[in-house]
Amino acid sequence: MAHPGVYYRHLSRHFGPQYWWPGNSRWEVMVGAILTQNTAWRNVELAIAELRRRHLLSRAAMLAAPAEELRAAIRSAGFYRQKARYLQALAAWVADHHGGSLDRLFRQPTGRVRAELLALPGIGPETADSMLLYAGGHASFVVDAYTVRILLRHGEAAAQGSGDGYAAIQSWFAAGLGRDVGRWQEMHALIVAAGKEFCRKTVPRCTACPLGPLLPAGTADVGHQPFASREA
DNA sequence: GCCCAGGTGGGTA
């Protein structure tokens, strides 16, 4: 189990196609990326449905809407005050700096887009990479809590107190996924599927995991702490 | 009632 391709093969065979990211447009994907922060996707779906019902899902409408109304619409996704602020900041920034064109934004080099997104409030590494990978079609791998947890339990990554663990894990996948961005998209989606089923915090061990038995929870799982690959 | 969910930002030593 020393190559991302092995993960891909096992998980793909077990779960099949994931059809990610759920969303009808690039903007909707970006909205979902913010709404899902530390939030179950089910609650995000409720929020997006409510945004659609109120005709607030478009960038223009979201930007023009009173903060109170936007908050009410996304309430089900939790953290609704800050998320409403983040959404409007993003919408305003796209309008002000890219002429309201996501084409223009994502036409830039990956590193440039990523830096710009990270400079916005409420957009950290995972959210930026989700937007890049699924809204922009850029090869920027998404490292989320499930990714970290799975790699830890399978001994691929070691907890480390210093350094940029996110980048280390990202590089590990990037080096082994090839050029097909669709494969990058599928890889992350499969990891989330596996995480939800086999690698929840409350699942101590599971011999049915398609990647093989998981280590007992709590032995190496340190949640959101930084990580580095073993050779680091 | 308690734990968890596809994180991020701000504060402290």
Added chain:
DNA sequence: TACCCACATGGG
């Protein structure tokens, strides 16, 4: 750099 903590709803 390395921890803390707030942020908030809905489901198991």
